[in-house]
Amino acid sequence: EKTNHGYTLFSILLSALGQVSYSIPEEMAKGSLVGTIAQDLGLDLKRLKSGKARIHTGDSAEYIELNKERGVLLIKERIDREALCGQTTPCALHLQIILDNPMELFRITVEITDINDNSPIFKRDERRFEISESAVVGSKFMLEKAIDADIGANDLQSYLLQPTDHFDLKLHSQSDGSKKVEMILQKPLDREKQENMSLILTAVDGGEPPKSGTVQIHITVLDANDNAPVFTKPIYRAIITENSQSGTSLITVSASDSDKGSNGEVSYLIANSDGVSDIFHIDENGLVTLVGKIDFETSKHYQIDIEAVDNGGLSDSSKIMVDVTDINDNTPGITVMSKSNAIPEDSPQSTVIAMISVNDPDSDSNGQVQCSVNENIPFTIKSTSNGFYSIVTDSDLDRELESEYNISVTCADEGVPSLSSSVILSLKISDVNDNAPVFDKSSYEASVQENNTPGLSIFRVRARDADFNQNARVSYILEDSSVNGVPVSSLVSVSADSGVIHAVRSFDYEQIKDFQFRVKAQDGGNPPLSSNVSVKIMIRDQNDNAPQVLYPVQSGASVVAEIVPRSADVGYLVTKVVAVDVDSGQNAWLSYKLQKATDRALFEVGLQNGEIRTVRQVTDKDAVKQRLTVVVEDNGQPSRSATVNVNVAVADSFPEVLSEFTDFPHDKDYNDNLTFYLVLALAVVSFLFIVSIIAILSVKCYRWRREQMFYKSGANLPVIPYYPPLYADVGGTGTLQHVYNYEVCRTTDSRKSDLKYGRPCSESIISLDSSGTQTLTHSQRERLNFDDCKDQVRIFFYR
Ligand SMILES: *[C@@H]1O[C@H](CO)[C@@H](O)[C@H](O)[C@H]1NC(C)=O
Ligand SMILES: *[C@@H]1O[C@H](CO)[C@@H](O)[C@H](O)[C@H]1NC(C)=O
Numbered sequence: 146e147k148t149n150h151g152y153t154l155f156s157i158l159l160s161a162l163g164q165v166s167y168s169i170p171e172e173m174a175k176g177s178l179v180g181t182i183a184q185d186l187g188l189d190l191k192r193l194k195s196g197k198a199r200i201h202t203g204d205s206a207e208y209i210e211l212n213k214e215r216g217v218l219l220i221k222e223r224i225d226r227e228a229l230c231g232q233t234t235p236c237a238l239h240l241q242i243i244l245d246n247p248m249e250l251f252r253i254t255v256e257i258t259d260i261n262d263n264s265p266i267f268k269r270d271e272r273r274f275e276i277s278e279s280a281v282v283g284s285k286f287m288l289e290k291a292i293d294a295d296i297g298a299n300d301l302q303s304y305l306l307q308p309t310d311h312f313d314l315k316l317h318s319q320s321d322g323s324k325k326v327e328m329i330l331q332k333p334l335d336r337e338k339q340e341n342m343s344l345i346l347t348a349v350d351g352g353e354p355p356k357s358g359t360v361q362i363h364i365t366v367l368d369a370n371d372n373a374p375v376f377t378k379p380i381y382r383a384i385i386t387e388n389s390q391s392g393t394s395l396i397t398v399s400a401s402d403s404d405k406g407s408n409g410e411v412s413y414l415i416a417n418s419d420g421v422s423d424i425f426h427i428d429e430n431g432l433v434t435l436v437g438k439i440d441f442e443t444s445k446h447y448q449i450d451i452e453a454v455d456n457g458g459l460s461d462s463s464k465i466m467v468d469v470t471d472i473n474d475n476t477p478g479i480t481v482m483s484k485s486n487a488i489p490e491d492s493p494q495s496t497v498i499a500m501i502s503v504n505d506p507d508s509d510s511n512g513q514v515q516c517s518v519n520e521n522i523p524f525t526i527k528s529t530s531n532g533f534y535s536i537v538t539d540s541d542l543d544r545e546l547e548s549e550y551n552i553s554v555t556c557a558d559e560g561v562p563s564l565s566s567s568v569i570l571s572l573k574i575s576d577v578n579d580n581a582p583v584f585d586k587s588s589y590e591a592s593v594q595e596n597n598t599p600g601l602s603i604f605r606v607r608a609r610d611a612d613f614n615q616n617a618r619v620s621y622i623l624e625d626s627s628v629n630g631v632p633v634s635s636l637v638s639v640s641a642d643s644g645v646i647h648a649v650r651s652f653d654y655e656q657i658k659d660f661q662f663r664v665k666a667q668d669g670g671n672p673p674l675s676s677n678v679s680v681k682i683m684i685r686d687q688n689d690n691a692p693q694v695l696y697p698v699q700s701g702a703s704v705v706a707e708i709v710p711r712s713a714d715v716g717y718l719v720t721k722v723v724a725v726d727v728d729s730g731q732n733a734w735l736s737y738k739l740q741k742a743t744d745r746a747l748f749e750v751g752l753q754n755g756e757i758r759t760v761r762q763v764t765d766k767d768a769v770k771q772r773l774t775v776v777v778e779d780n781g782q783p784s785r786s787a788t789v790n791v792n793v794a795v796a797d798s799f800p801e802v803l804s805e806f807t808d809f810p811h812d813k814d815y816n817d818n819l820t821f822y823l824v825l826a827l828a829v830v831s832f833l834f835i836v837s838i839i840a841i842l843s844v845k846c847y848r849w850r851r852e853q854m855f856y857k858s859g860a861n862l863p864v865i866p867y868y869p870p871l872y873a874d875v876g877g878t879g880t881l882q883h884v885y886n887y888e889v890c891r892t893t894d895s896r897k898s899d900l901k902y903g904r905p906c907s908e909s910i911i912s913l914d915s916s917g918t919q920t921l922t923h924s925q926r927e928r929l930n931f932d933d934c935k936d937q938v939r940i941f942f943y944r
């Protein structure tokens with residue numbers, strides 16, 4: 146009751162105007178007194194009852210009820226001013242009290258006053274901002290206003306922001322009376338220091354006590370590209386071997402960027418403007434790989450300028466120093482600077498034939514080169530100066546041994562494995578006339594049949610010259626000499642080109658059995674070289690001479706008779722037919738036959754020796770005068786023969802013979818000449834005896850001289866063969882006549898043992914006439930022939 150007293154006073158003040166006003170605070174409890182309406186209107190309680198007083202509120206809710214018993218207005222429904230009026234002031238409820246009997250209307254106004262029953266409210270609990278760290282100081286950020294439903298002093302009064310490190314609050318009064326709340330950046334943000342911030346904005350009203358509301362402000366500092374990338378090193382170092390495969394990784398570089406997100410994303414690039422960027426590649430992770438070719442010989446070092454760039458364009462740079470290591474990938478290169486194609490074979494040692502230069506671009510031992518030439522050739526290689534070599538001869542050359550060389554020069558470096566290359570220098574050795582012609586044989590022997598046609602080619606000598614071309618062109622020249630006093634050129638000639646030896650004239654074996662001369666072979670060099678060879682020509686015998694009967698001597702008036710005593714036994718040697726044949730050998734091998742005889746049964750002729758012997762006892766009945774015809778034949782083909790008549794007287798006394806032989810047809814002549822013939826026979830026998838003695842002496846003398854000569858000349862002198870009896874030389878061509886000669890001697894000297902005096906007639910000729918005059922006169926020839934067979938003749942008569 147007491148609390149309503151003041152309002153009563155206020156109501157009284159209004160009643161004078163026919164209406165009553167009350168003022169009550171909102172939120173009064175139900176049943177609370179609003180005002181003593183009966184009293185204030187001056188109505189008694191009875192009238193209220195009789196008049197059926199009631200409140201009319203129209204459409205509005207009934208917050209207030211009328212208590213007729215007490216005549217007061219009470220709170221029926223709690224009243225919320227904010228709900229009822231919002232911000233409208235003053236806020237009042239308008240009631241009418243209606244009375245019946247009589248009808249009366251009273252107006253009542255109940256003013257509702259505010260109490261601080263609402264706090265300031267933000268619409269949302271939190272607020273989020275994303276602010277770039279690059280935001281400038283002074284930047285404004287609009288904040289949400291808080292709302293307080295209360296009015297007046299209970300309404301919102303102030304804001305408070307905490308903490309206040311970076312931001313300040315600023316309030317702007319607006320035309321509608323509300324306030325705009327702004328947050329202003331006072332200090333720059335740095336995402337790298339503080340990325341998230343949390344602030345609280347508090348709104349406070351003016352109530353007693355004040356109420357407040359808060360909102361959480363979350364600030365995320367957005368990154369700005371305010372940091373450049375930074376490489377971990379100012380200089381990187383890497384090593385790569387040359388010829389590494391494309392894709393080989395070299396090194397990984399890195400740069401860090403403290404920015405976030407794309408601002409912190411670093412990309413790398415190679416900044417070189419030269420060709421380095423074609424050789425190396427850097428990927429997004431900073432891995433440097435090889436994409437081109439690395440050649441130590443082209444470049445030993447590379448400098449790669451690298452840059453790291455973030456998305457905002459900030460960058461850092463660094464460099465990679467790349468050292469290239471060498472591998473042995475280059476073969477030594479050989480260049481022939483000069484070279485001879487040919488050198489003469491007499492070039493002295495150390496003649497330079499080629500100069501080469503060698504280059505290996507590899508380094509160290511990979512580029513150290515050693516050169517050599519193939520073995521077993523007369524050349525060597527010398528290093529003259531660094532990388533230069535000369536190839537020189539190191540021993541004597543001989544074109545005839547080796548006319549061409551392929552000199553293989555090999556140069557190898559010292560790498561592991563070693564690489565090498567080689568060149569072949571072909572060199573010809575040119576000829577020098579250093580070889581004389583050489584005959585096929587050390588001496589030649591040939592034979593030719595006598596009676597040859599002049600100009601006959603006998604045989605050929607041949608000499609070869611190891612030299613080349615003109616130096617090897619051989620000409621044959623007959624050396625001047627004489628044979629038995631005649632120049633050899635009158636016997637033979639030599640064809641200069643072919644070496645064919647021709648007979649210049651017809652040879653006669655009976656005159657000359659062999660002869661010797663020298664042929665010179667001379668090459669075409671300058672000066673020419675020559676050699677000579679001895680040629681011996683032997684003349685073969687032909688059966689061109691018939692046997693000649695020496696005994697019995699045949700003359701026109703021959704009446705010489707051999708006397709056979711009647712007492713002669715069987716086998717009595719009557720006489721011997723002696724014949725010679727100037728031919729030799731078979732051609733001089735004589736046989737004797739009885740061709741005709743007075744009495745064939747009485748005599749026989751020795752086939753070989755020509756001895757005429759009796760074959761039976763001589764009787765008285767046998768005629769005194771016997772006549773035999775003996776034919777002498779040689780053994781040639783065809784054979785030649787001679788016949789001889791032998792008269793034989795079978796008598797005991799010379800007168801008997803004489804008487805008988807006077808009966809011969811030429812008796813007169815016989816008588817005249819008989820004495821003469823006897824004397825002659827005696828003389829001849831005596832003469833021949835003396836000659837034989839002389840001959841034996843001269844032969845002895847001759848042999849002694851020959852021995853002397855032999856000792857003087859030593860072994861070089863051709864040995865003149867000595868043929869003992871029954872010995873046949875089978876030593877080769879030209880020896881046949883020795884046998885024949887021997888046979889002649891045997892035939893003519895069958896009974897004697899001094900056959901060793903018989904010598905080849907040819908020897909006699911040569912030895913007697915080798916120092917003779919140039920031309921053979923007829924008499925000389927005669928003598929020659931005589932000498933030839935003097936021995937035989939002599940031996941025969943020696944018997
Ligand atoms: C900052 O806040 C964001 C989101 O609110 C979160 O993802 C991030 O992890 C926070 N950073 C730090 C450093 O706490
Ligand atoms: C040198 O080489 C050439 C060509 O390959 C060849 O014809 C010749 O026979 C060779 N000479 C020697 C002596 O090897």
Ligand SMILES: *[C@@H]1O[C@H](CO)[C@@H](O)[C@H](O)[C@H]1NC(C)=O
Nearest residue numbers: 624625663665675676677678
């Ligand atoms: C023949 O050759 C020999 C050496 O074989 C030599 O001694 C002689 O002088 C030469 N004779 C001539 C005429 O050249």
